[in-house]
Amino acid sequence: MKVQKGEIVAARKYSENLYKLEIFSPYICKNARPAQFVNVRCAGFESNDPLLRRPFCIYEIDKKFNVFSILFIVKGKGTAYMANLEKGEILDFVGPLGNGFNIPENKNKFLLLGGGIGVAPLCLIAQNLIENNKTVHFVAGFKDETFYVWERDLIKILRDYRIFSENGAFGEKGLPSEYIYNSLDTFKEYQFLVCGPLEMLKNIQSILRGRKINALALMEEKMACGIGTCMGCVLRIKNKNGDIQYKKICTDGPVFDLMEVCFD
Numbered sequence: 001m002k003v004q005k006g007e008i009v010a011a012r013k014y015s016e017n018l019y020k021l022e023i024f025s026p027y028i029c030k031n032a033r034p035a036q037f038v039n040v041r042c043a044g045f046e047s048n049d050p051l052l053r054r055p056f057c058i059y060e061i062d063k064k065f066n067v068f069s070i071l072f073i074v075k076g077k078g079t080a081y082m083a084n085l086e087k088g089e090i091l092d093f094v095g096p097l098g099n100g101f102n103i104p105e106n107k108n109k110f111l112l113l114g115g116g117i118g119v120a121p122l123c124l125i126a127q128n129l130i131e132n133n134k135t136v137h138f139v140a141g142f143k144d145e146t147f148y149v150w151e152r153d154l155i156k157i158l159r160d161y162r163i164f165s166e167n168g169a170f171g172e173k174g175l176p177s178e179y180i181y182n183s184l185d186t187f188k189e190y191q192f193l194v195c196g197p198l199e200m201l202k203n204i205q206s207i208l209r210g211r212k213i214n215a216l217a218l219m220e221e222k223m224a225c226g227i228g229t230c231m232g233c234v235l236r237i238k239n240k241n242g243d244i245q246y247k248k249i250c251t252d253g254p255v256f257d258l259m260e261v262c263f264d
């Protein structure tokens with residue numbers, strides 16, 4: 001992990017609030033693994049506002065051109081700054097951070113479920129799984145059509161996917177959790193990997209409780225340091241013996257056993 005400055009080679013607006021930045025960085029392209037993230041400085045050269053860096057998953061890696069990308073939703077000051085960056089400008093970031101995703105041994109079929117911007121880290125994982133000859137079924141759920149253009153990125157990786165939106169404006173109308181619930185028999189041999197809003201993760205945890213399905217979750221929390229020193233990103237975990245442990249999402253995660261995460 002190191003502090004780096006990378007040139008933005010493309011800045012794309014996908015919809016009103018959704019943006020993609022493509023950044024030249026041989027270091028990230030060589031060293032980063034799926035599920036890792038970068039901590040981005042979101043202030044101009046002469047400003048310290050906001051002071052804290054903002055974490056973003058690595059969305060894509062193009063090793064041929066040494067370019068990686070970030071897909072992000074505008075939430076507040078930091079992401080508004082990033083949305084205004086243009087091709088040719090320099091992004092200051094630290095990374096790769098967190099632990100990468102290791103493909104579980106003896107698993108050949110994977111169900112990836114992303115809610116909203118939770119699809120971002122799953123795309124690089126999907127690509128990695130496909131490169132390792134695994135079967136991947138991707139399920140994505142959104143509120144509306146904000147992610148409409150994103151489907152073009154997904155199609156480049158795989159064709160076996162289902163998209164749902166709450167208002168029916170993009171993909172099928174409905175919730176991905178309902179689809180999962182109704183298809184449990186089909187997916188009983190799949191390794192699940194989920195990332196998205198807490199409500200969705202909680203829902204999937206309760207659907208899978210008591211069933212012999214392995215599920216991993218990519219967890220997110222507001223972060224200050226991103227390197228394990230501030231304790232800002234602590235997550236409560238209840239292991240199989242019922243013992244409670246506190247884990248840091250930035251250095252112990254972001255990948256955890258979904259069934260061990262305490263949401264209350």
Ligand SMILES: Cc1cc2nc3c(=O)[nH]c(=O)nc-3n(C[C@H](O)[C@H](O)[C@H](O)COP(=O)(O)OP(=O)(O)OC[C@H]3O[C@@H](n4cnc5c(N)ncnc54)[C@H](O)[C@@H]3O)c2cc1C
Pocket residue numbers: 037050054055056057058070071072073074075076077078079080117120121219220221222223254
């Ligand atoms: C490991 C990790 C990876 C992430 N990857 C992505 C990604 O790939 N794409 C993306 O769009 N976002 C991602 N996020 C969330 C992103 O970091 C926040 O949206 C961003 O920091 C908001 O900064 P801001 O200054 O624009 O908003 P702020 O002014 O800091 O906050 C605006 C609003 O966003 C909420 N918010 C802030 N941080 C988070 C957070 N970590 N999770 C949920 N809500 C938050 C605040 O509660 C507030 O309501 C990730 C977060 C983590 C921890």
Ligand code: FES
Pocket residue numbers: 222223224225226227228229230231232233234248249250251
């Ligand atoms: S963000 Fe500081 S300990 Fe995780």
